[in-house]
Amino acid sequence: MTKTVIIGGVAAGASCAARLRRLDESAEIVMLEKGPYVSFANCGLPYFVGGVIRDRSDLSVQTPERLKSRFRIDVRTESEALSIDRAAKTVRVRGADGREYDEPYDRLVIATGASPIVPDIPGIRLKRVRTLTTVDDAVGLRSLVSVHRFMSAAVIGGGFIGLEAAENLREAGCSVTLIEASPQIMPPLDPEMAEVLTGELRRNGVELLTGTAAEEFQERDDGGLLIRLSGGRTVEADLAVLAIGVRPNSAIARDAGLEIGKTGGIAVSPELVTSDPDIYAAGDVIDVTDFISGEKTSIPLAGPANRQGRIAANNIALGNHEAYKGTQGSSVAKVFGLTAASTGSSEKALVKRGLLKGRDYESVIISAGSHAGYYPGASDMFIKLLFSPDGSRVFGAEIVGGAGVDKRIDVIAAAIRLHAGVRALAELELAYAPPYSSAKDPVNMAGFTASNVIDGLVSFADWDELEKHPEHTVLDVREKGELAEFSFRGAVHIPFGSIRERVMELNPSKTFIVMCRGGVRAYDSARILQQKGYKVKVYPGGTLFYRAVHHV
Numbered sequence: 253m254t255k256t257v258i259i260g261g262v263a264a265g266a267s268c269a270a271r272l273r274r275l276d277e278s279a280e281i282v283m284l285e286k287g288p289y290v291s292f293a294n295c296g297l298p299y300f301v302g303g304v305i306r307d308r309s310d311l312s313v314q315t316p317e318r319l320k321s322r323f324r325i326d327v328r329t330e331s332e333a334l335s336i337d338r339a340a341k342t343v344r345v346r347g348a349d350g351r352e353y354d355e356p357y358d359r360l361v362i363a364t365g366a367s368p369i370v371p372d373i374p375g376i377r378l379k380r381v382r383t384l385t386t387v388d389d390a391v392g393l394r395s396l397v398s399v400h401r402f403m404s405a406a407v408i409g410g411g412f413i414g415l416e417a418a419e420n421l422r423e424a425g426c427s428v429t430l431i432e433a434s435p436q437i438m439p440p441l442d443p444e445m446a447e448v449l450t451g452e453l454r455r456n457g458v459e460l461l462t463g464t465a466a467e468e469f470q471e472r473d474d475g476g477l478l479i480r481l482s483g484g485r486t487v488e489a490d491l492a493v494l495a496i497g498v499r500p501n502s503a504i505a506r507d508a509g510l511e512i513g514k515t516g517g518i519a520v521s522p523e524l525v526t527s528d529p530d531i532y533a534a535g536d537v538i539d540v541t542d543f544i545s546g547e548k549t550s551i552p553l554a555g556p557a558n559r560q561g562r563i564a565a566n567n568i569a570l571g572n573h574e575a576y577k578g579t580q581g582s583s584v585a586k587v588f589g590l591t592a593a594s595t596g597s598s599e600k601a602l603v604k605r606g607l608l609k610g611r612d613y614e615s616v617i618i619s620a621g622s623h624a625g626y627y628p629g630a631s632d633m634f635i636k637l638l639f640s641p642d643g644s645r646v647f648g649a650e651i652v653g654g655a656g657v658d659k660r661i662d663v664i665a666a667a668i669r670l671h672a673g674v675r676a677l678a679e680l681e682l683a684y685a686p687p688y689s690s691a692k693d694p695v696n697m698a699g700f701t702a703s704n705v706i707d708g709l710v711s712f713a714d715w716d717e718l719e720k721h722p723e724h725t726v727l728d729v730r731e732k733g734e735l736a737e738f739s740f741r742g743a744v745h746i747p748f749g750s751i752r753e754r755v756m757e758l759n760p761s762k763t764f765i766v767m768c769r770g771g772v773r774a775y776d777s778a779r780i781l782q783q784k785g786y787k788v789k790v791y792p793g794g795t796l797f798y799r800a801v802h803h804v
């Protein structure tokens with residue numbers, strides 16, 4: 253009988269334990285969890301703060317009792333693994349009663365997750381500066397806003413946890429200031445895609461301060477916080493939520509002499525074996541291989557953690573036969589009325605790797621409707637697709653919009669995982685009926701557009717082309733009636749239907765940025781003009797995208 257000890261009882265740890273039992277009825281499985289809960293819904297915590305999830309028990313996916321009775325797992329909560337003696341193959345544990353003991357293992361799984369980064373700045377330990385990682389954190393925050401009626405909050409960090417915290421604190425009735433040190437929120441997105449979200453935050457009453465760091469927390473006389481920011485500004489708030497990222501809980505592995513990767517997570521083989529053949533590791537605590545670049549990185553997400561837990565169990569029970577093939581960082585977040593999602597590499601990440609646009613990668617941005625425009629209730633989405641210049645690889649996608657964003661990102665995520673190229677996106681046969689999609693699904697449209705770029709049929713302006721090249725002329729091909737809503741100063745206006753007759757009005761020495769509402773008429777116009785020798789670029793996503801990014 254093999255005895256496996258698992259340190260950490262949430263996503264990776266609990267998945268590993270349950271899978272192990274399903275594979276091996278005779279295995280002895282001990283799960284050590286330092287907190288009071290196992291298998292809880294970290295991802296649901298912000299929604300408990302906002303009162304969307306009302307019952308605290310809904311945050312428990314499994315209880316220790318159920319894991320014990322269903323899976324015969326020896327679950328020990330409030331039991332912290334303190335150290336590992338690899339020679340003796342034991343784990344030093346501080347149990348719920350405070351006593352320490354050594355727990356022997358044949359195989360050990362380290363699934364200790366990651367902890368929020370708490371920077372060493374003055375006042376960071378004040379009682380009202382909170383993090384949002386555990387059930388108790390969420391219960392505490394919920395109580396501050398609903399029982400103690402704290403009405404103002406500062407959220408430090410504009411990643412997906414910060415944004416979800418901001419939304420839910422607004423939901424709970426707080427005024428919210430979101431403070432983000434870098435120039436943009438939502439780091440997995442490129443700046444222009446993130447910019448669409450800033451408009452939504454502001455529309456929903458969040459004061460957004462980007463490029464601004466919290467430098468000191470002070471306690472006011474009434475117990476509230478005074479937060480000093482870079483640039484000299486101060487913000488007052490009843491409470492603050494820190495969400496500036498996480499760091500792998502790998503100290504126990506480091507102290508045991510296990511190899512640590514370059515981003516601070518435990519180094520593992522594709523089979524999730526550490527530098528000790530009897531010790532596996534899974535979840536946020538490991539360094540993973542980036543599915544796109546092949547480089548080692550840290551991508552803390554629930555889906556990968558669960559799948560890694562399962563693979564570790566498979567390899568423990570059945571021999572090291574299964575490889576974890578990397579993480580592509582597929583993620584989705586609700587930001588008030590919008591959804592923001594991404595998979596694979598952003599353009600920023602490609603550029604950071606030294607890739608050059610045009611030579612090593614291409615990108616397109618399109619606007620698309622969630623479903624057929626003639627069926628009521630369609631909403632817009634913006635899709636950015638990054639791909640190799642020959643179209644053989646899709647490097648990544650980012651989508652921001654209303655309904656249907658989650659579905660499209662998952663289609664593209666699956667395509668990337670299956671090594672499909674751009675033309676395959678154009679070829680995909682996707683389910684269609686008017687309430688759900690269009691006969692040409694937004695994913696097909698992204699594939700068509702990318703194929704057109706590869707075939708040299710169209711050239712796109714950058715989203716900030718007009719700022720970079722004020723000498724270019726906007727050619728607006730919308731109908732006259734559409735101009736009342738929004739128009740460009742200095743633009744030449746020729747509706748698409750008259751382009752062929754009025755082409756001689758255009759100065760052939762100029763470069764035209766062709767613009768319509770969503771991009772299709774601009775593309776059609778550009779095709780006509782290009783074939784007549786004009787220098788034209790299509791503005792990506794049309795005025796819809798221009799306005800969403802420029803907030804006009």
Ligand SMILES: Cc1cc2nc3c(=O)[nH]c(=O)nc-3n(C[C@H](O)[C@H](O)[C@H](O)COP(=O)(O)OP(=O)(O)OC[C@H]3O[C@@H](n4cnc5c(N)ncnc54)[C@H](O)[C@@H]3O)c2cc1C
Nearest residue numbers: 260262263264286294295333364365535536552553554557
């Ligand atoms: C607020 C919030 C929202 C999130 N939302 C999403 C989302 O929408 N989508 C998504 O994909 N991901 C989301 N995540 C991330 C996701 O929850 C994590 O990626 C995932 O939980 C990682 O699983 P894990 O098992 O590696 O670590 P964890 O779930 O963190 O579990 C590790 C456990 O190990 C325990 N532990 C640590 N050290 C020891 C020790 N020495 N001894 C005993 N026990 C120990 C910890 O107490 C912890 O319970 C969110 C995270 C948070 C905090």
